[in-house]
Amino acid sequence: MNRFGIRMSNQNQSEGYMIKVGIYGASGYTGQECLRLLLRHSGVEVVAITSRRYAGLPIADVYPVFAGLTSLAFMNAAPHEVAREADVIFLALPHSESMKVAPIFWESGKKVIDLSADFRLRDVDVYESWYGRHVSSQLVPQTVYGIPELYREEVAKTRFVANPGCYPTSIILGSAPALKNGLIDTTSVIVDSKSGTSGAGREPAVGSLFCEVNEGFKAYKVCNHRHTPEIEQELSRLAGQEIRVSFTPHLLPLDRGILSTIYATLTRDITGKEVTELYRNYYEGERFVRICQPGSFPNVAFVRGSNYCDIGVAVDARTQRLIVVSAIDNLVKGAAGQAIQNMNIFCGFPEHEGLEMIALFP
Numbered sequence: 001m002n003r004f005g006i007r008m009s010n011q012n013q014s015e016g017y018m019i020k021v022g023i024y025g026a027s028g029y030t031g032q033e034c035l036r037l038l039l040r041h042s043g044v045e046v047v048a049i050t051s052r053r054y055a056g057l058p059i060a061d062v063y064p065v066f067a068g069l070t071s072l073a074f075m076n077a078a079p080h081e082v083a084r085e086a087d088v089i090f091l092a093l094p095h096s097e098s099m100k101v102a103p104i105f106w107e108s109g110k111k112v113i114d115l116s117a118d119f120r121l122r123d124v125d126v127y128e129s130w131y132g133r134h135v136s137s138q139l140v141p142q143t144v145y146g147i148p149e150l151y152r153e154e155v156a157k158t159r160f161v162a163n164p165g166c167y168p169t170s171i172i173l174g175s176a177p178a179l180k181n182g183l184i185d186t187t188s189v190i191v192d193s194k195s196g197t198s199g200a201g202r203e204p205a206v207g208s209l210f211c212e213v214n215e216g217f218k219a220y221k222v223c224n225h226r227h228t229p230e231i232e233q234e235l236s237r238l239a240g241q242e243i244r245v246s247f248t249p250h251l252l253p254l255d256r257g258i259l260s261t262i263y264a265t266l267t268r269d270i271t272g273k274e275v276t277e278l279y280r281n282y283y284e285g286e287r288f289v290r291i292c293q294p295g296s297f298p299n300v301a302f303v304r305g306s307n308y309c310d311i312g313v314a315v316d317a318r319t320q321r322l323i324v325v326s327a328i329d330n331l332v333k334g335a336a337g338q339a340i341q342n343m344n345i346f347c348g349f350p351e352h353e354g355l356e357m358i359a360l361f362p
């Protein structure tokens, strides 16, 4: 065992600190993004990647971006087989599937980061009203909602992280300083988010076809997107009182990126410059949150491929509203990057290890 409670092989003990990682559901967009980032992490070795449909195939045959970089091949392995090999498991499965395998990893004493929604909602009744029956609700109290900027200490102590949703990440980070400082009327929050199509995953679907998305821009799941209770849970926790939000997601003809615009009525007179200062103070020392200059606003193009969340704020003096714009890459800060940030924390690595990518622009 190393000092973080992770069992080390003899070879690793003699060579130093290499943690063995398994990615369960590695053929999807977030799974392959986890691998892309983990291959450049100095403290881990990826030992297992699973897929049912590509079992036996080298990942480089499916994702040529990995050609010459890894000889890993997909396997259709049962959870206990992956648990035998790995110290840390990333679950990159659809919701309702994660909950079926998570107990096997948990009971084998391994550390788990679940990228799905299965363990994010603290109230199982709320989960079941949005997602259907929860078959592993006994594990919900064991998990920590993994937004490092807000819950770093809890993440450090857990061995089961519920990695936040992509839309919620952008919205929670964008709202936290205003809510914590009582700057906005909590009954007035409206959020308008736009996502690239990789947010829908790699599973073929008519709505994700090129002709359906290209040259278009539409709202979807208006009033009933399943991220609504997750956003409300976390904003309520920050505000210390129950919050309801109006949340409307939109689909962008981009592959990656989420831009969220948050509107709320101010509770006091304040200038845009002062709000910028308040946001800067709140996120002081946070490596992955960047606050724009007053009058400047984020662009998904400037976070693409990186673990940054960029935030810009403004005060609309005419309407007495605060307007916050936040941008992330849904596959990085919205999924794999945040998952690795959480792993770094609970494994004792520097939090930015493997995550220092500069955004890919243009």
Ligand SMILES: NC(=O)C1=CN([C@@H]2O[C@H](COP(=O)(O)OP(=O)(O)OC[C@H]3O[C@@H](n4cnc5c(N)ncnc54)[C@H](OP(=O)(O)O)[C@@H]3O)[C@@H](O)[C@H]2O)C=CC1
Pocket: 024, 025, 026, 027, 028, 029, 030, 031, 050, 051, 052, 053, 054, 092, 093, 094, 095, 097, 115, 116, 117, 164, 165, 166, 198, 199, 200, 201, 202, 203, 330, 331, 334, 335
């Ligand atoms: N895409 C995004 O931007 C984000 C996604 N998430 C969440 O992360 C999770 C993964 O998303 P994403 O990568 O986009 O999804 P994909 O549909 O792209 O990938 C799903 C993966 O799960 C595997 N899988 C599906 N069903 C099963 C099963 N029953 N048993 C074992 N493996 C299975 C698939 O492999 P195969 O079929 O080959 O076996 C595939 O590797 C989801 O819960 C998603 O909601 C979270 C934040 C952002």
Ligand SMILES: CC(=O)N[C@@H](CCC(=O)OP(=O)(O)O)C(=O)O
Pocket: 095, 115, 116, 117, 164, 165, 166, 167, 195, 196, 197, 198, 199, 200, 201, 227, 249, 251
């Ligand atoms: C564009 C698009 O379709 N996005 C997905 C977000 C999926 C996602 O990542 O959801 P979790 O983080 O909860 O797993 C959707 O709206 O369902």
